Amino acid sequence: MTGDIDLGTTEAGQVLWAPSAERRESSQLTTFARRVESRYGVQVPDHESLWRWSVDHLEDFWAEVWDFFGIAPGTSYDAVLTDRSMPGAVWFPGARLNYAEHILRRGEGRGGETALVAVAEDGTTSEVTWDELTRQVGAVATAMRRMGVREGERVVGYLPNVPQAVVAFLAAASIGAVWSACGPEIGLQSAVDRFAQLEPVLLIAVDGYRFGGRTHDRRELVGELAAALPTLRDVVHVPVPGVEQSGTGTAWADLLAEPGEAAPVQLPFDHPLWVVYSSGTTGLPKGLVHGHGGVLLMASAQRLMSDPQPGDRGMSYTSTTWIMWNGMVSGLLGGGTAVLYDGNPMYPSVDRLWQLAEEHRLTGLGVSPGYLQACEKAGLHPARDHDLSALRSLGVTGSPLPAGSFRWVYDELGPDFVLRVFSGGTDFAATLVGGSPWLPVYLGEMSGRQLGCHVESWDAEGRPLVDEVGELVILSPMPSMPLRIWGDEDGRRYHDAYFDTYPGVWRHGDWLTVTSRGSCIIHGRSDSTLNRHGVRMGSSDIYQAVEALPEVAEALVLGVEQPDGGYWLPLFVRLADGAVLDEPLVDRIRAAVRTQASPRHVPDEVLEVPAIPHTTTGKKLEVPIKRIFQGVAVERACNLGAVDDPAAVTWFADLAARRQRADR
Secondary structure, three states: OOOOOOOOOOOOOOEEEOOOHHHHHOOHHHHHHHHHHHHHOOOOOOHHHHHHHHHHOHHHHHHHHHHHOOOOOOOOOOOOEEEOOOOOOEEOOOOEEOHHHHHHHOOOOOOOOEEEEEEEOOOOEEEEEHHHHHHHHHHHHHHHHHOOOOOOOEEEEEOOOOHHHHHHHHHHHHOOOEEEEEOOOOOHHHHHHHHHHHOOOEEEEEOEEEEOOEEEEOHHHHHHHHHOOOOOOEEEEEOEOOEOOOOOOEEHHHHHHOOOOOOOOOEEOOOEEEEEEOOOOOOOOOEEEEEHHHHHHHHHHOHHHHOOOOOOEEEEOOOOOOHHHHHHHHHHHHOOEEEEEEOOOOOOOOOHHHHHHHHOOOOEEEEOHHHHHHHHHOOOOHHHHOOOOOOOEEEEOOOOOOHHHHHHHHHHHOOOOEEEEOEEEOOOOEEEEEOOOOOOEEOOOEOEEOOOOOEEEEOOOOOEOOOOEEEEEEOOOOOOOOOEEOOOOOOHHHHHHHOOOOOOOEEEEEEEEEOOOOOEEEEEEHHHOEEEOOEEEOHHHHHHHHOOOOOEEEEEEOOEEOOOOOEEOEEEEEEOOOOOOOHHHHHHHHHHHHHHOOHHHOOOEEEEOOOOOEEOOOOEOHHHHHHHHOOOOHHHHOOHHHEOOHHHHHHHHHHHHHHHHHHO
16 A cells, blocks of 8 residues: 555545436547447446456557548558557557647648637737638748748747737748747746757747736847857747837848748658646656657647537636646637636736636636635625526636535536536647546546556556555556657656656556546646645645635645654645734634544644645645755755745745754
């Protein structure tokens, strides 16, 4: 066993929503399953049996996905999978394709329909039709060729969530260049840490951005960034209203001035498409390289789970720094409209995203658990105060969603609504566990494992667990596994990051419970696990108990192993406005942990903090802060440029220093 653990006080198996027979029958998944039954003489009447077939017959499953979604029509491949090694699997040798070509194909015959809707923080809205998207990608791809950008060279974007980012990415992919991006909220050193590794030849950047009602001028920073990238041949400046455009480099309008064709070049399956980064909170960010074919095939397969419909209008609150942005672009493969919001999700009010859902008739909205909890604490009633009649699903990812938030969603949005809670990661550019059009939504759980994803929960000895917490592992290769980590010439960094614990098996770094029903619960990162006296608990269980208290706005819990063999378990709380951390509140916090999470994980101390630091993608900095308390210097424990509030990290570092002096 991994260790005794309290799975929580939620009603196991409580169903909050279930698909109707009509909805299940009309899904793409049903069509796909019948095809499998007919071709292979098997019966896959439910999700679990279809999932099991997909991982037991891996080559057959991915061959069916290839055919079902018309991947690279008119081309062939030598084999599906010639080497199952992890790392090192070889997929679809001989195939030739291009990711961008498949996106642009979705617009054929639909020229006047809307592909992208851009919404600025002040509400200014513009639309890009499929015809216009194709025209712009063609012009920018042609301009890149004219600038001398060649296959395999890197194009980087310092860009917010705007149409120019989508166009630049698709143009780079069309010519076989490798794309990488981060948002303009990222600081100079963090941007350099990412981009300098790649030795890019072209930088596309905004001269500023708006967030929280303020305009941030980035002209000086972009100049410094360009100076730190000596391999650049040019810098393209994207204009921002309210910011004077830089007079250096090339204007974005110049790239669009001359018409041209995207003419996507046909590439091998494993030709690099993009480089995305780990959170970058410790050391130099890991540049994960994904290929054209792997991303395209995985994104297609996951349409079986999301079941897109004609006329869909989807929006995920994201930034170009986060893999959710890449996933949002891949959503165009379903033929719907992507709504891009560039701004603060809680400005000028907490219900900003619900306003956008009403104004743009969203059928799908993607948010973080933190946003839902903020809405609940603010006493919002989204469906009462906004017309959400078009909204069919709510996607939630980024960290574990407490069971209470599941209830809140269904209390506020009604019963005929799909809550899609899912987990995956930058590593795969894919969902590993989540929903299915065949599965119900269970309270506090993710509905099931995704097709083709051989996910299990293992104990320390590599034995599978059911209804117990273990390490999330992946037993079989997946097409969208990273090809490599950029600059990791001998593959050691890749191996040590994912394959060091269980040889030949991917260890993802999350605590997972697979229930006897096949549903899944993510308990948080396994490397920030609270392990007191051999009893392990994910931090999310503590947060679920503590952050439900109205006085607590947010919490951070640490389990710090100490040199003398001791174990310090502090809980840091950022209080709601007007709340006071007095003895009665401390007693209530301790009681909440004791009764709702685990009596063995009641905090040693409850300390008030001015702010909780996060990565720029919204994840609490549990591991870096823990390392600081273990004596690691801030610059080694944490990349401050990848943190939303560096001053919050400094506060923790000062506290750690005071504690260390007191212990001497």
